[in-house]
Amino acid sequence: MTDRELQRRFEADAKPESVNDLHDELDRFWSALDDVPFEDQMAFTTAVIEAASNVVEHGVPLDRDGVRLGVELNATSSRLQARILEINAAAHPDPLTPATGDPADLESGRGLFLINALVTTVTVERQGNTNIWVLSKESVPRQ
């Protein structure tokens, strides 16, 4: 296993079409990183798209400039990480502790449930005018 690190940054208006642009960015990320196991790519992409879709669907803008969606992708030789930024958005009512993923508990919103089931850790924080979700997934490159 060789040491390597790759970073990418994406930013766009939080509108549905941006989710497709982000998906294209993720596809390019995996092309640049051809040693990530396919199962990990699939799980990580799904979690990032779910989190970004939530920003588009639920983010409440602070003003007429609307919410911006930012995504920072980072891969090292031990893990994949995405920071999903909900920029210029109202604070969440509380520091949100995402639901823990009990596979039998379909009732608690499939999006957040999937995110929790697909990555290793999820944290949520507020910085300035931005809500940030950090998704991390342990993933070791194929030999």
Add this chain to the structure above:
Amino acid sequence: MTDRELQRRFEADAKPESVNDLHDELDRFWSALDDVPFEDQMAFTTAVIEAASNVVEHGVPLDRDGVRLGVELNATSSRLQARILEINAAAHPDPLTPATGDPADLESGRGLFLINALVTTVTVERQGNTNIWVLSKESVPRQ
């Protein structure tokens, strides 16, 4: 405190307007039971309406007859109980364990969260072609 018991049954097509008819039925239930503390009426009504709305919104019919919404209300001198029936509906993927109500966890669907926060116990079961939610709330009549 006097011993007393009251039962009511409601059934209608699972369509939005039925939620208003059910709400009228709940209002009549409280009129017939004028010793239930107002806070308990308010909490219980909210939980029953949330559960019934979920049946209308999410129930998947087995055939063209569509889903029917049934509600059985029961009050004794120690508790309020509602059985919410999703009749002629697809089985839920698993016996559903409703999310436990952590007030800081806004992320897991406000409807189910509210139900769990407002009543004492929630159970879900399947019988024949019907999914059943049983909501119980401890409530002692005003003296």
Add this chain to the structure above:
Amino acid sequence: MQFAIEDRGTYTEVVATGRLNMVSAPTLRATVDEAVGAGSRHIVVNLAATEFMDSSGLGALIGCLKVARQAGGDLRIACVQKQVQMVLELTNMNRVLAPYGTVEEAFARD
């Protein structure tokens, strides 16, 4: 549930009467969309006669808040009854939608 729109000069008042649930939520959305479309920027939803609100109603209010903010304005709520207060508190949404005691107070300090 019925909705009435009143132009109050510096703000628009939406008076909501009845139950804010899955039946009436789309009408609230349409009413506020129309007000914002017609140029209203500061909207106060008067909930004095709203006897009941569930999570669909709350979702509609938050959707309306988005529409108002995206148009460069804001939406506030006033005169909530006990049941509405209970739902706002349990969901912690009283931080995003803080209820004002009277309609006049909602934009008084802007």
Add this chain to the structure above:
Amino acid sequence: MQFAIEDRGTYTEVVATGRLNMVSAPTLRATVDEAVGAGSRHIVVNLAATEFMDSSGLGALIGCLKVARQAGGDLRIACVQKQVQMVLELTNMNRVLAPYGTVEEAFARD
């Protein structure tokens, strides 16, 4: 994402190509609504070329299943790729929407 409708005699095939996400979900709904409105009762959604599905896409499929059943028919899915299979399994929705190996098999035993 693109959708194509093919009349196969005893059933209608909807071929979905691309990503089934929040952008394309409403189009799937409209496509199936149209097919059911035009009299189709047995619908097979061919997902062979659907490389990705998220919870919005899954929600749309379930909505379409409802529409088909309410019209007295049914909707089934066929030829799912690995990512779609993963989402169906994690959400346990493979019990409500069990994927068939081929489009022909979906209604073969009815």
